[in-house]
Amino acid sequence: MQDDYKKSYIDNLFKGSGVYYESDKNEFDVLIVDEAHRLGEKSGLFKNKGENQTKEIINASKFSIFFIDEYQKISISDDGNKQDIINFAHLNKADVVEMKLESQFRCNGSDGYLSWLDDVLEIGNTANFDGFEFDYEFKVVDNPNELRELIEEKNKINNKARVVAGYCWNWITEGKSDSAVFDISIEKYNFKMSWNLSNTTWAIAGDSINQAGCIHTSQGLEFDYVGVIIGNDIRYDGRRIITDFTKRAKTDKSLSGIKKMYRENRENALKVADQIIKNTYRTLMSRGQKGCYVYCVDERLQDYLKERLNKFYKPVEYSCAPQDRDKAAEDNSELI
Template structure:
């Protein structure tokens, strides 16, 4: 939706008589029902005065279309400025301009790792301090790609889109952080212009806008049908066919077909539907989800893959964008669970929610907590919503998603509900027995069909030295670069704010850092073998081999595996809100903390496809686990157990 629309002549007049900010503010309220802050008004006055100066060029036609604050459908993103017209071949053109008031920019210290993972960040100073943000060229290009991928008129008219960024306050230093060699491909997609580049920006615009269009191109953009473009469909199909990780097997295919039919019916009759899929670790929930995403895009549905945790989104985005399609923008298909607070009803055809047990009740955006209920918002925003869930993988006090809550909100919206189950194990060497054993030794289930690992074909080892754990994982990693070390959150993340700090995790002569700050693809980034992952960067993902460091929050005492919330790191947020209640004697809070710690290790210990190696900081727990691998040890033959019995 266009907040402000006019032609160049009208725009210049509105800026010159100081009414431009008032008109935008009134339209924001009348069209979007949004109130704006004083800082937003001030930014319009500042930036649009600079754009006025750019457009004071007689060769830029007066009848060129001007749009300000164009809302990109199905997102909460708005494009700062669009100028439209016809090129020399009489084709419709639109130039997207991302406006920035930045005056100082600095490179982030770990930029090489970020670029390896294709996360394009720089560091800038705002009034409230320093902040890491996307490169402005990336932002301009991504907005262009969003419009191109989902606006049918862009391809059918067609409309040629270009994009750039204008930093009108920025005077670059000699060694400009924004134009380093690793940003070259971004700058080719969307050039960046500075305070002294007015003439260069004018020439860029005039390459694409030769004659005016009387706002016709704006009309086409604003009224284009919102659906996936054919080029996006073709790219996704080719990518999926070439990726063996996403092939469906057995009941995965059955559940996939059931959901597909469900979603197609919602597209035909407009009725709300909710599909709940339950499945444990390694049963293929994500494989089904990604296949659904691609097929529904090819069905012309506007849909997205949703998780609370950014790690799975980043990894699957990167995997699908590999190869010849690296520059295709499909990041808009991967959304946070907090992205639907302001979404209109049925904005999406289908929303596919992976790791639905990790959903929060309310979304937190920066210091403000907004929204009412993430499950409600997701169901409201889509005709069909699909929830993949495993309630035994809740790992923080804020994890709220469960079957009962999904059914409650489905009933609220009068949605038809269907459920499915994924059972076959495709992780842990296909062994359901290993997961059963894991539930037993962790005390999650009292009775288990597999009290030991006898007869279970899975490489599980307890090691007595964390350096040996590291050696084993590094050796396994040589085969496929898919082995990683992870740990319980029992060590403070000191390096988060100080990259030059001592290593976060130190055990005698062993030391390593937590996973790289800003490394959104820890599971597949090459350098991650030298880092330790945590639950937040690994849940929903898998490795060929996983090395797990179990901290002192899980110990073996007096014949039982116990948890100890006090041994969690101060920087750990997973028990937020529980510790104070526990200190006051709240037994329910104590029970919740106990479950979270056990579930965390259950999740970490089930990440390995072929094997899992474990180091325990508690010697008693290490000894106990050893006795449960090959078979029970008689208590008289075990000095540790015998001493405890006395």
């Protein structure tokens, strides 16, 4: 006979990662950490408690399991990494077993699509530079209104389609209920949309189809179809992908501290920001189980994605002089 457990008992099985800094050694038999790449260093409301969340979890449990994908780090505060797990395990004289998740159900199980994304966004060179198996629907559209219409049509099936966007527009409607005020505005196409009004029901509420999710409200969620608006924090200069942290919204805290980091170490700051911005779009573009539609603010990036959909990919070439391309590549160093 199966035991009946109260809701409070079940709820107690799930904890945030920042509650183990006062735990005794081996207090728990097993701790399972999902999204381990999002582990922080300090804990507490003011990030002033504990030493390192990875270290504290390993210390608190006899057996720790970490699910980690460093390509899904989307904030400067994301501190979880494989090397720390290994180092802290060795400090505790624990054995380490590393396993790779060979396949997954995300994106129709299309590992090829995810590898293609890594190559397209220049996150890593993969064997899928020339495309992926087409049991996954991917489309680049020229107008954000078309993207919204596609998602609205798909959402009629079972309320499992949503628009998401890069965090390049300030969240001015947060805490407000004025339906005439919008956050995302693309004047060229008379496109207006607001960020999601609720962090808890946006993914399932019927009227949420009229709202756009950002990385902070959509990471960890999955839909049948996702429409991604790629903002001007990432573009294509004719040769490569360029990221620009100065184009992020001021209300976005994922790059909080990047200006100070830039003043102290320009090269490192650009590297950190580049990874976070690319990881953000990789994550957004993998929220759809059955398909992903994309609109790019940068027209060159839009052309580049269309070309990359061609199995016999040939790089998009533009007639700008080398010095102009080099200047474009340096534009992301400008501070607001």
